[in-house]
Amino acid sequence: MANKFLIGTVAVALVLVGGFVWFSRPDPNTGPVPITSAAHSGSDTQAGLVADSIVVPALTGLAQQGEAAFNENCAACHGLKLAGTNQGPTLIHSLYRPGHHGDGAFASAAMNGVQAHHWQFGNMPPVEGITPQKLTVIIAYIRALQQANGVQ
DSSP, X not given: OHHHHHHHHHHHHHHHHHHHHHHHSOOGGGOOOOOOHHHHTTSSEETTEEGXXXXXXXXXXXXXXXXXXXXXXXXXXXXXXXOOOSSSOOSOSGGGSTTTSOHHHHXXXXXXXXXXXXXXXXXXXXXXXXXXXXXXXXXXXXXXXXXXXXXO
């Protein structure tokens, strides 16, 4: 009886670890975009994006509030209009689409920090002073810009 329990426990653990590895792997069709030389010179260009080329839809409600909160809390690293900087990646990339990085992943990264896993920017520290309320509007802004720029 004990052997069957041990075998069952090991099987469940292997399935869980395998699922984690499978779902954590980078999507081979959406790998990181090479950083342009402009990003290394400190301009507002990163991963081939220029803030002026990003489509910004008419923002309403939460997304409109989110723009100000994003600019205050996130733009120093992730750039104006999510363009990215030499401090952090653009969020207008299929790696950050809702099906790959859900809203909870954004919230967790901002609240707790996150280890680098897609880009070469180093670990992201927790965002000082961020609150769940601010994150709600910031995520609405991010998703509005992603959708307007074809990231779905």
